[in-house]
Amino acid sequence: MANLSRRDFLGLAAAAGALAGVGPGLTKKAFAKGTTGNPSSPTSTREGQWIPSVCMMCGGSTGIKVLVSDNRVVKIEPNPENPIGVSNISTDFYAQKAKGGAMCPKGNAGIAQLYDPDRVKKPLLRVTKEKGKDVVPEWKEISWDEALDLVAKKFKTLQDAGEEHKLLWFTEDSSFIHIQQDFCNLFKTPNFSQHSNLCDVARKASWIRAVGHDRPLSDPVQSRYILYFGWNPLSAVKWAHLPSVITRGVQNGAKMVVVDPFLSMTATKATEWVPIRPGTDGALALAMANVIIRDGLIDKDFVRDWVSGFDEFSQYVADKTPAWAEKETGIPAANIERLAKELGTTRPATIDFWSGPGQHSNGVFGGWAIAALAAITGNIDRPGTMIIPDKRGEKRYVVKNPKISQPRIDGLGTKYPLGHASGIYTEIIDNLRTGKSPYQPRMAFVMAQNLVLSVPGTQNVIDALKKLEFMVVVDNFMSETALMADLVLPGTLYLERTDLVGNWVTWSTMALRQPVVKPIFGQLTEPQLIIELGKRLGLKDADGKPFFDGLKYEEYLSWELKNGAPNLTIDEIKAKGGVWIDTVGTAYEKFKKELKAEQVKDAKVDEKTGLIYTEATDKDGKVTKTVLGVQVGGKPCVGFNTASKRVELANADLAKKTDANGKPLPTTPFYTKRDWQPDDKFPFYLVNWKEVTHTHSRTFNNPLLMEVQGWNPLYINTETARKLGIQTGDKVIVESPYGKAEAKAQVTGGMHPEVVGWQHGFGHWGFGEVAKGKGTADGQFNVTKSDPVSGMALHKEVCVKVSKA
């Protein structure tokens, strides 16, 4: 009965019109008042309005300008007024910004992320009871009010039972963190955890041991010698200015040496690539220190004045010779000698490492050994070295928090002695799965985290999440974790919301991320959602005052900004183009800054250590000692933020602590083999990495990025592949004790012969129609485990066998 005439529909139209509530009368919804797009501080052009903001295709937070025309984002470009994307050194920033900023492919692909038809649009309530990798769940769209009421009702059962601590909260670490922390504090759950644990907490633990700051920044543009261990900043671009500052450093004459099992993009641009066995970077660093100390190439003045524990360290490395290290690392002893001598005789040098050395069970102390190289050569907080950022920003919103009586379930600060405040994901997940923790969590709130693909041990994560009686996931896509949820709430993208960003450069600057379009599905922003939930739960501060009632997120941020270093309101920073830059630029040798006379007038100096301190006695006669700084060269200096106020190469107090395996911690930088070594059954190290094309596991539905990098082949060394009868393009089987899957081989001379590896983030079975079925997921081959010291997830401590399929 096709080819109907309009007359044929008269009956239906009449039937529809005769029924109450259906028809034109119902179009109230369609006629509802509303507006679209309300950008702030734009620059209007004929093309539209250019709005300054901050990218968040990754956490690097590049400064961007967004062109909005007819309420639609049509172009995104770098904003050279924001240091992120120009330079991490203030003088270089001012010299370079007229040439423009930089932005990576992900930033360029932001439009496709915003307008992706696979985005979650509405709150989705799970209909299917079963959960698991092979379950394709059914969902029912519900209203925001229904969704918030449901979450509040569920969380209220925890409150009623006095089990608030049984709520787990996971979030990424770059957006609206404070208000989430406030929610957890006021709800009284201690189990607030952030993404850092899956990223760089081993590096943080290593550097904080050495210099008292967990994120010193490399300054390659002013350097003469660039030595990077397991870091690929030309492709795994943490900050968009890194390729520029590094390549300009090399163009200026610096030698760049990259230590990595894989010939990464950075290694291809280096003067020298040093292929190394995974997890042995610490051994290389110690052997280089051995040579530098043996040959008297240390920075004697710096070591004398500013290094604590040098003698203990020297003693420890005395037998860590290049010949010893050759056996561990596979790097010829002669090369180690040469590299050490180059480093010892070239100043300034910048010596850094990231996830490569860190994501192994020996990562923290190996990383400390790398930091020690910087210390003994005096390459700290000086131009061209490792700069300790002067990162002042917003003031944390002040909330009087009620007391939380229950401990976290992840052993942060107890089982993991040098753990980071972001928590220990693997411990949480494994405790949830096995029921080993003192109490069993009941519910979880997951904010923009794909735990299933991001935490090592995919099946363990799935099994763990099944144990929860209620899980809410807020995400832009139906991630593999969202597919396990009871309720999925649509998130916003960075182009749809407001936030403050503290820039990771060497001096103080902040930027405003502002919505350039309204949330395109009319969804609540994440802070709004938290406020609404907090109101429904009636969360109160320690004084019994309802905290979330009447709270507006922009006012909250404005308070933080106004009371912090910028001393600006949100409107004022908008008027300044959305960026605040401290007029005090990059400062060097900040450790030498002298204490003021009034600060030290009542202070004493410890003759042995040089520590400057004051003492106060309370009414019970208890004496409290406050260390102010350190006396060096007869001057009272602020020193470093360590116990000794110097760079530390030994710390006796560490011996009082034990790691997660119950072993006492070493007291100096230290090398021991990582726990999981290749054997006859699983003979290859399996490593993973990131490239500029993707972020974590969350950009894989972006058609622009998938065109650039749409698969993650398994890279295999040419000779290794020959022995296995494998050629490029062959299907291969990758197997570990925990997982087995197919992959596509890519044979290359740029891979260590004992190692195979691939890019992280692929292998989705959910997430979106573009992402699905592309490449191989790497977490399935691993066990859900962390390094026993910092709790860093062990993404790279895996051994596999590989065979032709």
Add this chain to the structure above:
Amino acid sequence: MDELVLRQQMYGFLWALFAGVPDRSLVDALKDERMQAELARLLAEVPGADRALDRLRICSADELAEDLAVEYTMLFSAPGAAHVPPNESVYRDNLVVETPPQPEINYAGSRRVFAGLYWGDSTVAVAGEYDTEGYEVAGEIPDSLGLELGFMAHLCGRERFFRETGNGLAAEACAYRQAKFLREHLMEWVPTFANRVREKRPSGFYALAALLVLRYLESEVGAAVL
């Protein structure tokens, strides 16, 4: 004038089908025997229609509300293998990414075309039409099927108003805009959309609903007045 009322009612009904998860008034409407008879008359010959129409008859209103809510969600709301975005731009528009040549590095430049995204040129065009006609939307992408059908109902309502108030010129202009919007927008993508819905869930209610929309739009195109 009666015909205009019926057209407005028809578009209003179609809007209600695609405006979101069905509310109770729509479910009650679908449970109405006269409505079911009309749907059967118009669609009974469609393969699989009997099952979908039986569902309307057999299920209680509560069961039907739940069933339709899940079906609507899986097709039009929840991303996944069954998802058929009900938005014009997904079927019509391209995102063009052009990189200019850079002779200094021997790069010839490139032009890549990506289809299937929200907020394409047609979305902007649709939003422009809405602005012109005072049709305000919030919290939704303007080119959704529900909003476009609601816009047609809105235009019918305006045409009625102009005719009732003796403003013939404005009424003719409004009729013209309906024809234009129908041809330039709805008919440009609803055929593909209806096919896609049928492919994903052949025996579902919304395969019939999408077909109903398509057949009505075709009848509108065929009507002499347009």
